[in-house]
Amino acid sequence: MATSAAATVSRAEIRLWRAGLLGAFLALWEVATRRAWVDPFFVSQPTVLGAQIFDWVRSGFIVRHLLVTMQETIIGFVLGTLLGVAVGFAFARWQTLAHVFVPLMVALNAMPRVVLAPLFILWFGLGLLSKVVMVISLVFFVVFFSTYTGIREVDRDLVNNARILGASPRHMIRHVLLPSALTWIFASLRTSVGFALIGAVVGEYLGAHEGMGYVISYAESMFNATGVLAGLLVLMAAVIAIDLGLKRLDARFSYWKPIAK
């Protein structure tokens, strides 16, 4: 009895702990910079950061840049996901294709995209296109590999049962393979959203006129730690918001799955 009581810490208690730790961290940061234990030039200050973000939001400055980044992220994310699912499906369906191209996929995926970013900018310009390509190059592989695995790992009994029950190849995709792969695809989407945003921001950081990466890069070139950290905080908030949305969507699509115990 004692162990079970100890194991079930209430949700409220956990929230309290989280808020408490965050508060303590911010307080320590504030005090340390005010008493000049640490130079705020290097690490900024929570109150200054808050003021900066508030100012950005009020003037509409950050909204404009965030929208640019979001646009690149979403376009690249959607295209990369569609491409990943389509190719993953094709590879699972036609084994020869997989035998020929999977090693190539692995090799391509091993290339650090961050280093490729300058090339993308060279090829596709300073604008939207180079960032979208950058995002696709990150999202595609994550989605491709999980779709491919998802379809290959489909329960053999279910496939055999569908065959016995009279499924045509199209039925098989629609009623067995796709629903079964959807769980894997969704799990990968939540990872790839983070990747998508990173791709867009890194692209902007290395060459752009606008977007969050540009804002951060500009602040950095001015040795403005507050600007860099405020930019990062805004990005963080954006990722958390998107992730929450996807979590809801995931729950909707895997209603048939029992809650993990």
Next chain:
Amino acid sequence: MTVDRPGHIVLEQVTQRFALPREGREFTAVQDVSFDVGGGEFVSIVGPSGCGKSTLLALVAGLVPVTAGRISLDGRPVDGVTPRLGFVFQRDALFPWKTVAENVGLPLLFRGVAAAAARPRVAEWIARIGLGGFEHYHPHQLSGGMRKRVALAMTMVYEPQIVLMDEPFGALDVQTRNLMENDLLDLWAQFRRTVVFVTHDLEEAIALSDRIVVMTASPGRVKSVYEIGLPRPRSVTEIRFHPDFGRLYETIWKDLKDEVRLGYERSRHGLPG
């Protein structure tokens, strides 16, 4: 062993080998298996684990092609999955993302039956298996026995002439199992489909079947075939008290036990065949 009803299965010298590429040799799952099952007959296959019972069912279903020999259904050789056949898997093999009603209706959907025509048939089968009110539940919300009944309805809804069952009740507790066995016998008496029932439980096989095929330890061959001849209709819980039941059990068990021991010894020493 009458041929007047449809659903007559004939196996002639059926052999199945699998390549074991890692060990660079072949594994013979079943060898020279011949027997036939009359239309509407209830036949059980018993044998030690790993004797190829399940392989045999997959071959009859056309899921796997035979290496050698012939299998025919009503005179037509098996060369792939046929729509006249049903298969109840060891695990329930329900589609977890579909509701009870969608699962039961799936074979009708696959067969192009219009939704309006399918609905009453699905409803009828859901009522027959006693799951009225559970139409919109998903499989994970049901008990093991309920899922098994859904699997049974899913197979019966398209009225296959032959029903293959691969240890269908193995995972159920004894009480649920006996209830399900009685339900199965009722269905069988009512519809008179050919049933091939694989089990490792000899009591279950005797209680249910017209005949029992005993298989040897791997590679699986037919060791002997027994006529059961207990009176029908039967109740699986009461038929065990019939004077002939014990005698049959003893005779068949004598035959089976050497194979079971052999199968066990081999599995202990990791020798598949």
